[in-house]
Amino acid sequence: MTVIHLLSGATGFIGGAVVLELLRDPESEVYVLVRGQDPAQARRRLCNALTAAATAYDATPLWKTGEHRVHPVHGDVETALWGLDLPRALPGGVRYIWHCAATLHYELHRAERIDSVNHHGARHAIDLARRLGAQLNHMSTAYIAPSRDDGVLVEQPAVEQDAAPATPYHHAKIRAERAVVESEIVWRILRPSFVVGHARTHAATHHAGYYAMARRLTIAARRHLVPEGARAILPVPPDATINLVPVDTVARAAVAVGTLGETGTVYHLANAEPPTSRSVLEALFAWTDLPRPEFGPPGEARLPGPAGALQRYLPFFRVNQLDLDHTRRVTGSSAMATPLAAADLLAYLDCYKATLQAV
Structure with a gap:
């Protein structure tokens, strides 16, 4: 039918x-x-x-x-x-x-x-x-x-x-x-949540969110000299998470809950095993050839030079978790889990760079 x-x-x-x-x-x-x-x-x-x-x-x-x-x-x-x-x-x-x-x-x-x-x-x-x-x-x-x-x-x-x-x-x-x-x-x-490219190919057709962070950091790094040995201290709990989720995970879950899920309900399309704030920020700094950042409370924050470009994104790195109960009742508990290793975090950015070079 x-x-x-x-x-x-x-x-x-x-x-x-x-x-x-x-x-x-x-x-x-x-x-x-x-x-x-x-x-x-x-x-x-x-x-x-x-x-x-x-x-x-x-x-x-x-x-x-x-x-x-x-x-x-x-x-x-x-x-x-x-x-x-x-x-x-x-x-x-x-x-x-x-x-x-x-x-x-x-x-x-x-x-x-x-x-x-x-x-x-x-x-x-x-x-x-x-x-x-x-x-x-x-x-x-x-x-x-x-x-x-x-x-x-x-x-x-x-x-x-x-x-x-x-x-x-x-x-x-x-x-x-x-x-x-x-x-x-x-x-x-x-x-x-923050949608990144395909889980297997790492490719994306739009470059907001995680990619925008990399773009801002890259531009800032070109404009600001970082004194040797200077490291940013970011006001972010390193063991908190930022919910990066592959676009294919989002699409599969969307169609599942959108056709099978109970109506009158809110569904989070997010990663059940998101990367830590530390792993994502370290990947961003490494990809931009900046010194590895440190982490501390707001009173100890230091955002020298390029690190200031991430200011508006830092609140998203302080989120503990996203509830997924409604979604997982439809998709099953494992469907929303897409662990992202350091190699994946860098591969998404490498695909982004390759896309820019091809344009």
Whole structure:
């Protein structure tokens, strides 16, 4: 029996991986919202993005055999009902809407656009789900989750005052979650953590998060001379964790919980065995040819030269853990565990560098 999906954000990192994962079910037909000057350009953008994703994730045979089941739909999440001319734009019987589109910008001067895409885009998705009678799987972010007294981030709806760090990106994501939770539609909220490339190939199609840290540190290292013997002291508990999770783990879990999971539920798409803050920061400094950092309490912090480039990311290295109970009830306990050794942490960055050199 054919299952019809409608997905936004397929030209992005997570959305493209989710499309490929949906194609593993031969009964799936995937309609994909794509921006463009016209339908022809939108089709080209989609084909190029998914071909690149399939290549990066060693999934070219899957894409070649399933491409005919992916249907571009010209539209934009920033417009009412995503700009779709209903009912002509879609077939009847759409079962799932996957809202993966988002902007990852966080700067204050971009706040209006961030809210338009990340908050109002979700409101338009809610209206579309209501009109189509479809279930909405809303892609959010783990770092707006409420925390328990022990610091663990839990699979519960976001609360505004829990946002840390407080950026326009996080606030827009919180408002989007609140709109989903308060709607009368059938919904699930999916929250990925810091997504990196494919677990086996280490390749990625987008370079935010971990890659942005490496990029900022590299640029800063070029601009600042580090006195011989000077080492940064980072205000980070070295045995805390930062939740880096491979994109294929995220996509598999998303499709599992999005089609089999209980509705009205929040699911974390995160690594059950994340690397320690020490291992990730040491990999970043080693890859950038900077002296290995030390760790200490905030009062002893010293961020000389290049290390200051990581200032805004350091709060993410202080998270104890992400609750995964809801997700693992669907996926099983081992599916979310992807240990990342030091060699993996460096391999992701090497693939990133190779991508830049190929452009």
